[in-house]
Amino acid sequence: MDMLRGMALFVRIVDKGSITRAADDSGLTPTMIGNHLRALEEHLGMKLLHRTTRQQQLTDFGLHYYERCLEILSMVQDAETVALEAQAEPQGRLRLSFPHAFGLERLMAALRLYMARYPKVDVEISFTDRMVDLLEEGFEAAVRIGELPSSNIIARRLHAHPLVLCAAPDYLARRGTPVRPQDMQEHDCITYRYANGPVEQKQRALWRLHGEEGELQLSVRTRLQMDNGPALREAAAAGLGIVLLPLALVEADLESGRLCRILPAYSFAERPLHLVYLSDRRRSPKLNSFIDFMLEHFSDQPR
Structure with missing residues (x-):
């Protein structure tokens, strides 16, 4: 029957x-x-x-x-x-939130391909390093950097940011170029302040790096904190100190000599990168199309 x-x-x-x-x-x-x-x-x-x-x-x-x-x-x-x-054909307005570094340096070229593939989808993007509330603020998806707290969202892992240590030639001419991790104790560092973190400024920051001797934890002196990746890059280029940033954000500056890479023999622990969206069983075709597109271009995860 x-x-x-x-x-x-x-x-x-x-x-x-x-x-x-x-x-x-x-x-x-x-x-x-x-x-x-x-x-x-x-x-x-x-x-x-x-x-x-x-x-x-x-x-x-x-x-x-x-x-x-x-x-x-x-x-x-x-x-x-x-x-x-x-x-159904994906269509309508898609509201997204991206951190500055990822959005400005990695997304734009790919976004052109997405919008050409789905001509009926209009995209609205908010660039912020703040951890937005998808439901309360009406975002359908976001990219988040770092470890994620437990919540009702679905997270799909993307390729992480390789990080590099760099400073302006002017700063290095004045203060000298570190050749060992221990040399960093004598330098001013520009560090990232997370928008959802504590308001008070911390005088020390902890950077983790890997070299021939294994993993090291490097406590550096913070002279300047900011919650914006491109602003950190500009501060470093202005000679305000040494900064640890995603390679994608400073690659052009390193090639042009505007910034110089420091301690190139060491690699720095990458921060996780995730595409997140609400756990709704009835996702719209436009959101499904964007999730598939992001995994296609920025992840090894199966779609």
Whole structure:
């Protein structure tokens, strides 16, 4: 027998209050509805309804089965809706939030490809290093740097930022170039202050690096803190100190000589990068298209 059809007709009988009214509502005869009900009861080996000429009443098993049928039929409807939405063309306005470094240096070239692929999607981007509230602020997706707190969001890992240590030639001419990690103790450093972190300025920052001797933890003196990647780059270029930034943000400056790389034999611990979005079973086609696009261009994770 067709179980889903049998469940649907059983639910209709219960909701309408009688086989006759269920038959009128479904366009079937009462005899056909009754046959479906009997076939379902025989398949289950349990009575679902006590019926008389005047009324019907759910058995204890029938009540539990009715509740489960509602859940199953709702899930089937959700699955059909997802399938229909997947076939729909992505369109509408897509609101996104990106940190400055990723958005400005890595996203723009790829974004041109996305908008060409989906011409009916309009994109609105907020560039901020603050951890936005997707639900409260109306963002459909965001990229976040660093470890994520437990929440109801879905996170897909992206390629992390390689980090490099650099400073302006003018600063190094005045203060000397560090050749060992320990030399950093004598220098001024420009560090990142996380927008959602504590307000007070910290006098020391902890950087983790790897070299031939293994992993080191380097405590450096903070002279200047900012919550904006491009601003940190400009401060370093102005000779205000040594900075640790994503390679993508300073690559052009290193090539031009505007900034100089320091301690190139050492690698610095990369901070995780995630694409995040709400755990909604009915994601729109435009959001699904963007998630797939981001994973295609910025992740090794399967889509």
